[in-house]
Amino acid sequence: DTAVSQTPKYLVTQMGNDKSIKCEQNLGHDTMYWYKQDSKKFLKIMFSYNNKELIINETVPNRFSPKSPDKAHLNLHINSLELGDSAVYFCASSQSRGRQEKLFFGSGTQLSVL
Amino acid sequence: AQSVTQLDSQVPVFEEAPVELRCNYSSSVSVYLFWYVQYPNQGLQLLLKYLSGSTLVESINGFEAEFNKSQTSFHLRKPSVHISDTAEYFCAVTGDNNNDMRFGAGTRLTVKP
Numbered sequence: 001d002t003a004v005s006q007t008p009k010y011l012v013t014q015m016g017n018d019k020s021i022k023c024e025q026n027l028g029h030d031t032m033y034w035y036k037q038d039s040k041k042f043l044k045i046m047f048s049y050n051n052k053e054l055i056i057n058e059t060v061p062n063r064f065s066p067k068s069p070d071k072a073h074l075n076l077h078i079n080s081l082e083l084g085d086s087a088v089y090f091c092a093s094s095q096s097r098g099r100q101e102k103l104f105f106g107s108g109t110q111l112s113v114l
Numbered sequence: 115a116q117s118v119t120q121l122d123s124q125v126p127v128f129e130e131a132p133v134e135l136r137c138n139y140s141s142s143v144s145v146y147l148f149w150y151v152q153y154p155n156q157g158l159q160l161l162l163k164y165l166s167g168s169t170l171v172e173s174i175n176g177f178e179a180e181f182n183k184s185q186t187s188f189h190l191r192k193p194s195v196h197i198s199d200t201a202e203y204f205c206a207v208t209g210d211n212n213n214d215m216r217f218g219a220g221t222r223l224t225v226k227p
Contacts, residue, residue: 004157041202043158043217089158099208100146100165103215105157 003027006091006106013081014114021076021109023091029104031097032074034066037088037108046089049074050097078111086113116141116209120218128226129197134219135190137179137205147188148206148215149179158204164188175199198227 006023013019025032034046047066048055054066062081080087088108094101139145146165148223150158162173179190185212188205205218 041222043204043220045214045216048214062149072196092157099215100163102148102160102163103150103158105159107155 003090004093004104006109008088008109009107010112011111011113012114013101015081015083018077018079019081019111021089021091021111022076023076023106024076025072025091025093025104027093027104028072029095030071030095031094032068032100033094033103034074034076035092035094035105037092038089039087043090046076047074050098058085063096081113082093083113110112116143116145116207116216118205118207118216118218120203120221121190122221123219124222126223126224126226127195130194132193133191133195133199133223135203135223137190137218138190139186139188139205139207141186141207141209143209146208147179147181148208149173149177149188149190150204150206150217152220153164154201154206161190161203195223195225197225197227199223215222 004025031050033048033100037043046060051069067075088110090108092103092105121139127133148163149161151161152158162171164181172178177192202220204220205214
């Protein structure tokens with residue numbers, strides 16, 4: 001069983017559209033994250049959720065909104081997509097929000113905005 | 115806030131050669147340090163981490179990293195690389211006053227036959 005799974009793996013869409021990426025973890029972890037990896041492989045944290053509470057928002061545009069229906073899921077909704085949103089988006093989870101915690105990553109969603 | 119610098123964006127080496135991937139961090143507080151590996155079309159996986167105790171930490175596949183506080187470094191080494199080690203390697207840090215894990219820009223290791 002995949003520990004952290006995200007769908008879709010690839011997403012190609014037009015500018016201005018609204019899209020969602022889903023993420024689920026079956027590890028029983030308390031904390032989930034979304035990271036954005038740009039074309040130069042640079043990873044930037046976007047959000048993290050701990051027990052359904054948003055605890056990080058790294059100056060991400062408000063077109064991006066994380067939604068967590070329960071502890072095992074953290075979906076990413078993006079409104080009015082822009083060209084610059086093209087990137088690989090990774091979902092991750094950790095047992096808790098402790099700084100020593102290992103992150104478990106999904107396999108990524110490659111978003112291409114045309 | 116803490117940050118990480120990976121000095122080399124690409125490191126090409128021949129199979130069975132030694133390799134060192136460099137990582138320097140900046141932080142005004144104590145840190146935890148990590149190395150993650152990303153194989154093509156996959157998510158990141160933890161390779162090894164330093165939390166406390168011995169400054170030399172090892173992974174199960176022959177990599178090791180040494181925490182050097184005076185040089186604020188956490189370089190990753192392997193004495194003899196394999197083709198299968200070809201991947202992107204990310205150094206990461208968390209700090210006392212901020213639980214966010216900050217990643218470096220990554221180093222692309224390419225092992226040639």
